[in-house]
Amino acid sequence: MIDRRRRPPGAGPVDSSAGVHHGRRTDRVCLLASGFTILTQRAYKEIxxxxxxxxxxxGSDSNSGTKDSPFKTILKASQVAEAGTTVHVAPGTYIGGFQTTKSGTTDAxxxxxxxxxxxAKIVPGAGNSKIEAWDNRGDNVxxxxxxxxxxxxxxxxxxxxGIYTTGTNSVVQNNKVHDIVRDSAAINAAHSGGQGGGGILGDGYFGDSNISVNxxxxxxxxxxxxxTDLVHGIYMSTSGQVQNNMVYQASGDAISTWHDAHHVKILNNTIFASHNGIMIGGGDYYHTSGPNDHSQxxxxxxYDNDTxxxxxGDTGSNNIYSNxxxxxxxxxxxxxxxxVTGTVSADPKFVKYDPSGNGDYRLTSDSPAVNSGISxxxxxxxxxxxxxxxxxxxxxxxxxSTTSTPPAGSAPPSSSVPSTPAATEATAKIVLNVDGTAAGGVNAHFNxxxxxxxxxxxVAGTEAKDFVFTTTVAADQAHxxxxxxDNDSVVNGQDRNLTVNKxxxxxxxxxxxxxxVTYDKGALDGRDVAPGQADMWxxxxxxxxxxxxxxSSSAVTAQAAALPEGADQFDIRQYMVAQASNTVEIPADTSGTASIDLWASEPDLFAATAHLSDSLNEFDAA
Known part of the structure; x- marks a missing residue:
């Protein structure tokens, strides 16, 4: 059972620096008072x-905040901003852990x-003391x-x-938010303290509504x-819209609703490789009595989630799940x-699917998602x-149908939206030494x-054997x-097992x-994890x-594997895999070098191997 009773971060903690509760009115007064004490009355009016x-x-926070005399921090700019102000932030790295409190108006x-x-990238600072990268309490922001x-x-x-907002009519749009609460210790501490978290949070704790995440x-x-049940990609606990987002690799829900959520429109998002895709629910109410109803x-x-x-929790009868x-x-x-109406149950047919985020998630022309939505x-x-x-x-x-150039600033040139900048690829050669015991005449199978x-x-036999696998991965990254x-069983008293020796x-x-090394029992879901062990069941x-x-990227280029001297025919495929190489070098007494693409399909591999073997017979010693 999922426990949804904890409040998200920002829901009423005490600010030790201000000595007051995080009610928005009180904090706004404190920040205004501290922000303007160093300015003359004339300078204050101008800014x-x-x-x-x-x-x-x-820039410097002692500057005037003009284009030629910029501030250094977003916090300083926020203290000066008024309704209708645009705060322009130049490219660069800025320290997060700040709170913005000023409000605009509906029209400004x-x-x-x-x-x-x-x-403009926001990162943690040394000795960070805040639980949000950006905590917004202002309305119409x-x-x-x-x-x-x-x-x-x-x-x-x-x-x-990442971004936490409680402001009525606030909008969080076009941002990239990633690698939040990656540390299990932080999750455990948050759980014990009754805190949740996520990438982007639209919270109704202070009675705010109509928050947009687009x-x-x-x-x-x-x-x-x-x-985890308390850390989500996008979290809403009030009314609003969640549209046109891409969310993946979320340990909780990719998009989650709880507490006072109702009238939430969740439209045209792409979600994959997370625990749960979309959760609609209500409970542990702040100001209402529920349920979560009239959500769309x-x-x-x-695609490719657990659920x-x-x-x-509490859901009404007017929630719609369509197309x-x-x-x-x-x-x-x-x-x-x-x-529930109009559900499409078919592969979305992305241009290239990769659960890690390094794919291309545009639709192909024959995708069942094309023209299948509702307007x-x-x-x-x-x-x-x-x-x-x-x-x-x-x-x-x-x-x-044709490649288009998005408007400036709306998206990177590639619509694939990778999780990280395009990385150099490195060869990964994995050698598994395994053996197993059979049951019912069937040996242990592994992936x-x-x-x-x-x-x-x-498939592991009773004698230990090396299995060699070669692929490419992003270089200079942990994996x-x-x-x-995947076929554990007991048949007529025989126990089938797999043993990983090295x-x-x-x-x-x-x-x-x-x-x-750890051992995840049952499904690969992180729910029942033990220290690593050789015997698997x-x-x-x-x-x-x-x-x-x-x-390491320094070892990206695979070395050519030299064929045994004098060989004119050879099982090239097996030899290349064993040597973790993507090229084969012809011995010195022949006239050339041949290579074969290991990413070909299995039939193509054997055909290419046979063709290359025939070609070797035709080489002249000269």
Missing amino acids: QTMADIYVSTT PIHYVSDEKWG IIDGFEIDGSNPQGGTPWLS GNVVYNIGPANST VSNNII GIMEF NLIYGNDTNLSMKNGK SGAPTLDMNGDAREGAVDIGAMEYQ LLIDGKKIGEG KVQVQY ITINGKAVAPTDSN WNGTLVVSADKSLF
Whole structure:
């Protein structure tokens, strides 16, 4: 049973620096008082009426905030901003852990914008004391185009949330939020303290409503390879809209609603590789008595998660789930009383699917998501700023028959929206030494995965044997190497088991009992994890947390494997795999070098091997 009773971060903690409760009125007064004490009355009036304020890493908070004399911090700019102000933030790295409190109006919001999309990056500072990267308490505020990067904490209090907003009519759009609460210890501390967290949180704790979360990319939220019920990609506890977002690798729900959530429109999002896709629920109310009702979940792609869409807690009978593509999840739908119509149950056919985020998540021309959405309430533009013309597609990105250039600042040139900048690839040669016991005449079967993606498989006999697998991975990054046993059984008293004796990763031997190895019993879900062990059962998975040094970019280019001297025919495929090489060098007494692409399909591999073998016979010694 999922425990949804904890409050998210920001819901009423005490600010030790101000000595007051985080009610928005009190904090606003304190910040105004401290922010203006160093300004003359004339300077105050000049800055107060500025329509545009500028922030740069080369600026100073003693400056005037003009384009030629920018402030250094977003916090300082926020203290000066008034209704209708645009705060321009230049590209660069800024320290997070600040709170913005000033409010705009419906007609004149305060607009914080990164002048270059994702160019202004917000990171943890040394000795951080705040649980949010950006805590907004102002109404009618827009936070637009920033990168929130929690991947490198500098000590102190870990962030539990990327962007946290409680302001009525606040908008969080076009941001990239990632690597929040990746540390299991931080999760445990948050749980014990009654705190939750996530990538982007729209919270109704102070009675605010109509929060919009649009066009964001949110990923790596919560500890990797584990699940949690309190840390989510996007979290809403009031009314509002969640549209055109891409969310993946969330340990909790990719998009979650709870507490006072109602009238939430969740439209045209793309979600994959998370614990749960979308959760609609209500309970542990702040100001209402529930339930979560009149919410709409339409035109979303929910693919490759544990659960697709679920209702939990108090839900009304007027929630609508229409024209969603739900496919490849362990459980696609778990409903209580919502109305489900128009569900598409088919592979979304992305240009290239990669659960880690390094794929291309645009739709192909034959995708079942094309023209399969409903127009009611759908956003007129997709997450890249392209018009949704004619019949609406399902998902965050509308299919484009020709490559289009998104408007400046709306998206990177590539619509694939990778989780990280394109990385150099490194060769990963994995050698598994395994043996097993049979049951009912069937030997133990296993899969090899890297970061949850299947690389290969094998069948273990009674004698220990090396199995060699070669692939490419992102260079200079840590990876999970996973051995998954998938046919555990007892037949007529015979117990089928698999034993992993050794795992060698690019020449580095790892014992199954080493400290960086764990054993996930049953499903690979992080729920029942024990120290690593050699003997596998319960259809478990042995997980090696391999350091990034094992996948160094300095060793990206594979060396050619020399054929034995004098060989004119050879089983090239097996030899290349055994040598972890993507080229084969012809011996010195022949006239050339041949190579073969190991990423070819299996029939193509054998055909290419035979053709190359024939070619070797035709080489002249000269």
